[in-house]
Amino acid sequence: MTSSDDPAGDGGVIGALEAHLLGARPALTQHDVAARAGVPVATANELWHLLGFAHVPDDEVAFTDADVRALELTNDLIALGVLSQERQDGLVRTWGRSFARLADWQVALLASVAEEMGADPTEGLLAVSDEVMPRVEELQSYVWRRHLLSAAARLLAERSSGPSAMLAVCFVDIVGYTSRSRTLSDRELVGWLESFESTVLGLTVDRGGRIIKNIGDELLIVADSADALAEVALELTRRGADPDDPFPAVRAGIAYGEVVTRLGDVFGPVVNIAARLTSVARPSSVLVDLGAYEALSGRADDDTDEHPDHDHAGGYRFRRLRRVSVKGYSRLKVWALQPA
Numbered sequence: 337m338t339s340s341d342d343p344a345g346d347g348g349v350i351g352a353l354e355a356h357l358l359g360a361r362p363a364l365t366q367h368d369v370a371a372r373a374g375v376p377v378a379t380a381n382e383l384w385h386l387l388g389f390a391h392v393p394d395d396e397v398a399f400t401d402a403d404v405r406a407l408e409l410t411n412d413l414i415a416l417g418v419l420s421q422e423r424q425d426g427l428v429r430t431w432g433r434s435f436a437r438l439a440d441w442q443v444a445l446l447a448s449v450a451e452e453m454g455a456d457p458t459e460g461l462l463a464v465s466d467e468v469m470p471r472v473e474e475l476q477s478y479v480w481r482r483h484l485l486s487a488a489a490r491l492l493a494e495r496s497s498g499p500s501a502m503l504a505v506c507f508v509d510i511v512g513y514t515s516r517s518r519t520l521s522d523r524e525l526v527g528w529l530e531s532f533e534s535t536v537l538g539l540t541v542d543r544g545g546r547i548i549k550n551i552g553d554e555l556l557i558v559a560d561s562a563d564a565l566a567e568v569a570l571e572l573t574r575r576g577a578d579p580d581d582p583f584p585a586v587r588a589g590i591a592y593g594e595v596v597t598r599l600g601d602v603f604g605p606v607v608n609i610a611a612r613l614t615s616v617a618r619p620s621s622v623l624v625d626l627g628a629y630e631a632l633s634g635r636a637d638d639d640t641d642e643h644p645d646h647d648h649a650g651g652y653r654f655r656r657l658r659r660v661s662v663k664g665y666s667r668l669k670v671w672a673l674q675p676a
Contacts, residue, residue, distance in 0.1 A: 354400075356466070356469075357469070358400045358402045358403075359400060359401065359402050360400045360401060360402075361400070362397050362398050362399055362400055363397060363399075363400065364397065364398075364399040364400065364401075364403070364404070365394065365395055365396060365397055365398070365399065366380060366381065366384075366392055366394060366396075366398075366399065367394060368399070369399045369403045369404050369407060370407070372404045373404050373407035373408050373411065374408075374411065375407055375410075375411055380407055383407070383410060383428055387428055387431065387432040389432075430600065442472065446468060449468075487600075500594050500595060500596045500597070500604070501560075501594070501595060501597055502560075502592070502593065502594055502595070503558045503559065503560060503592070503593075503595040503597075503602065503606070504545075504558065504559050504560070504561060504562040504564065504565040504566075504590060504591075504592045504628065504631070505556070505557075505558050505565075505590070505591050505592070505595060505602060505606050505607050505610040506556075506557050506558070506559075506565040506568065506569055506588055506589065506590045506610060507554055507555070507556055507557075507588065507589050507610050507611050507613075507614040508536060508554065508555045508557065508568075508569065508572055508586050508587075508588045508614070509553065509554040509586060509587050509588070509614050509615075509617075510532065510553040510554070510584045510585070510586055511576070511584070511585040511586060511587055511619040511620075512584075512585065512619075513552075513553035513584075516528075516584070528584070529553070531582075531583075532583070532584060533547075533550065533555065535572070535575075535583055536555050536557065536568070536572065539567075539568045539571055539572065540557050540559070540568055543559065543561075543564040543565075543567055543568055544559055544560065544561065544564055545557050545558060545559030545564050545565060545568065546558060546559070548600070548601060548602055549601070554614070556602070556607075556611075558595070558602055562590065562592045562624075562627075562628050562631035562632050563631075563632060563650075563651075565590050566590060566622070566624075566628075566632055566652065566673060569588035569590060569622045569673070570622060570673065570674070570675055572586050572588065573586055573587070573588060573620045573621065573622055574620075576619075576620055577619075577620040585619050585620055586619075586620070587614060587617035587618065587619055587620065587621055587622070588614060588617065588621075588622045588623070589609075589610045589611065589612070589613025589614035589615075589616075589617055589622070589623045589624075589625075590610060590613070590622065590623070590624045590625070590628045590673070591606045591607070591609040591610040591613065591624070591625040591627055591628055592606065592624075592625070592627035592628040592630075592631045593605070593606040593625075593627040594606065595607060605665075606625075606627065608664060608665070609625050609665060609668065610625070612662035612663065612664070612665060612668075613625060613660075613662075613668075613670065615662065616660060616662060621672055622672070622673040622674075623657075623670050623671070623672055623673070624654075624670070624671050624672075624673050625668060625669065625670060626668075626669040628673075629654060629669070629671050632649075632650050632652055632654075632673070633647070633649035633650045633652070633654060634649060634650050635649060647671075648676055651675075651676050652673055652674065652675065652676055653673075653674040653675065653676050654671040654672070654673060654674075655671060655672040655674070656670075656671050657670045657671065657672060
């Protein structure tokens with residue numbers, strides 16, 4: 337049961353967090369925010385929704401000066417020509433998705449830390465945030481700037497090719513995820529998945545690649561070099577096949593070719609083919625498409641019988657499979673990849 341002094345029924349913790357994180361308790365309606373920022377209410381609402389926040393009634397006092405400042409900054413970027421309507425929508429959506437996921441993880445982390453300290457999770461959140469959040473915010477800014485530098489270097493290297501680039505694309509999928517996840521507690525499942533992602537991340541960045549995103553129990557990674565992803569995928573499947581290694585069994589599909597890059601994501605037939613190959617790969621195996629085969633072997637496949645089904649080239653062993661038909665692609669040329 338709640339009271340007028342504690343409408344959220346949480347002992348005032350959320351209100352205190354609002355004041356701490358946003359700089360003040362809410363004192364403005366959406367009309368107040370839009371008027372003070374000098375933007376139409378419809379524009380303010382659109383940005384709010386793109387960020388992933390639910391609709392707020394017109395007369396609800398839910399905003400602070402921080403929201404006014406955010407709208408003013410957005411207006412500045414539009415006036416400077418940085419944010420066109422298309423760019424604005426894409427950028428704000430990306431911010432909303434990325435920060436929502438990051439915030440969920442960080443709040444769960446802080447609540448866990450508070451519990452370990454013997455504090456009530458809700459009250460402990462407030463205590464931990466005072467000490468931790470300024471450091472987290474500073475560290476986030478550092479990581480962001482470092483990634484900006486990496487992204488700028490990639491952009492300059494690919495500038496001549498426009499919005500597309502020649503990339504190797506790989507999906508790595510955990511085998512038996514559903515059955516294994518049923519045997520784990522929530523905490524064990526999170527730890528298992530984080531260990532999986534950390535291992536893939538370490539191998540990937542060491543070879544100049546990067547993780548684009550995770551899709552459930554599957555990771556999408558890319559690299560400029562097909563060799564880099566071949567090394568990653570073969571090492572992951574090797575570890576997953578080792579009964580003494582806690583790393584889960586995985587399967588992978590690699591495709592190579594022209595990929596469209598946008599807002600940190602990748603699109604196009606090459607991405608689709610890599611995903612399709614992963615879906616038909618056997619446990620602990622790596623399948624590659626024609627583009628990846630040619631890049632890895634250093635030879636072209638000309639549909640002749642010049643190369644045997646078991647083919648050694650470029651430091652790898654290739655086993656030609658029968659043509660594979662998957663959704664959207666009929667009779668793909670596919671090879672199973674193994675170390676030489």
